[in-house]
Amino acid sequence: MLDVNRLRMLVELSRRGTLSAVADALSYSKATVSxxxxxxxxxxxxxxxxxxxxxxxxxxxxxxxxAEAVGVLDRLEHARVAVAESLAEVTGTVRVAVFQTAAHALLPPALLALQAQHPSLRVDVTECDPETGLVGVAGRDFDLMLAEQYPGHSRPITPDLDRVMLAHDAIALALPPGVPREVDPLAALRSTSDEPWVLEPQGTASRAWAEQLCRSAGFEPDVHFEVADLTTHIRLIRAGLAVGLLPGLVWAGDAPTLDLVPLPGAPRREIFSAARRVSAASPAIRAVRRALADAASPAGSVPAGSLGKPPEVP
Structure with a gap:
């Protein structure tokens, strides 16, 4: 009989490409994997x-x-889901990968609700970028990923992952307090063409979208600061050192401390969760998704009006 752990290593090698990447993902040495x-x-x-x-x-x-091993691993995961569905209590561990602003705004209320409703359920959280997290869900490093995608920049669709939309998060031009601003959104954006900008690093979805937005307004943003942490964005803008683009979730229910100007077309990014299709029916994953949907609702911790109503989670 073939060893299941060895089969998983082979599957991970097909996905990740190198023995070193498999070793890192599965917490083995490269020699052990070989x-x-x-x-x-x-x-x-x-x-x-x-x-x-x-x-x-x-x-x-x-x-x-x-190809055969993927079916075997999926069948074993399906068996675990079937056992979990037979229990009267939601239990087990859900490993969640999450990007920064969702961790700030959605996780605390969701985790508090889960603590009260399902005390035997454990949720382990890792912050990582959606690109890494979605690969990790497919590779069974995580069970659920909270991810985002920007207008006109859809993330690749992976057949073995599902998606549940949580919310639509408004994005605004952020200016230092007290700075005169144009009323018209396009004029306001163009007025920043000579200002220093703070944006997320090259290679991120938000950076690609922001640059395209500025180019569509007729200028190239003069990026002085490349910072992944949006809290730093807020501090730089509030100090008058830069202008930038901020999503509604970054305020996590608090009143904005910057002047926010609508952007042309009122763009909103999509916030969604992704799980492996074979495990999406797990009571634990369903419970976490319900809690996240409640946290993303206008009645939750996110500023009213910045998010759309989340869909029903099956």
Whole structure:
């Protein structure tokens, strides 16, 4: 009988591309992963990997085994869900990956509600960017990801992940308090063309969207500060050192401390959760999604009007 842990290593190698990445994801040494995959080859009786330069690639037989192994792993996960559904109490652990502003605004009220409603349920939270987190959900590093996507910049669709929309979060131009501003949104945006900007780092979805927004208004933003932490954005703007773009969630229910100007077209980013389809029916994941939906509602911790009403979570 083939070893399930070795099968998972092979599947992760097909997804992540290198032995080092598999070792990091599964908390093993690279040598251990190599030894276990060699043992799997002996179990199967045919080569599953071939050396290419300093790396490895799957053989055609390795690809066949990966396809079968994915089905095996999904079936085992489905069995765990079936057992959980038979219990009267929601229990177990849900590993949640979350981006920064969702961690600030949505997690505290959601976790407090879960503590009261399902005391036997544990929620482990890791902050990471959506790109990493969504790969991690597919690879079983996490059970649920809170992610965002910007207008016209949809994230890639992964067939084995579902999506549940939580909210639409308004994005505004943020100016230092007391700075004269244009009433017209387009004129207000164009008036910042000579100002220093603070934006998130290159390679992030928010940065790509912000640059495109400015270009559509006829200028290239003069980025003085590349900072991932939006709390730092607020401090730099409040000090009069920069202008920027801020989503409604960043205030986490508090009154904004900056002058916020509507943007042309009133853009809103989408906030959604993603889980593996095979585990989405788990009572624990359903409970976490309900709590997040309640936290994202206008009655929750997010400023009224900045978010749309979340859909019903099945």
């Amino acid at each position: 030894q276990q995959l060699a043992a799997l080859e002996r179990e199967v009786g045919v080569p599953l990997l071939r050396r290419v330069g300093r790396g490895v690639q799957l053989t055609p037989q390795g690809d066949v085994l990966v």
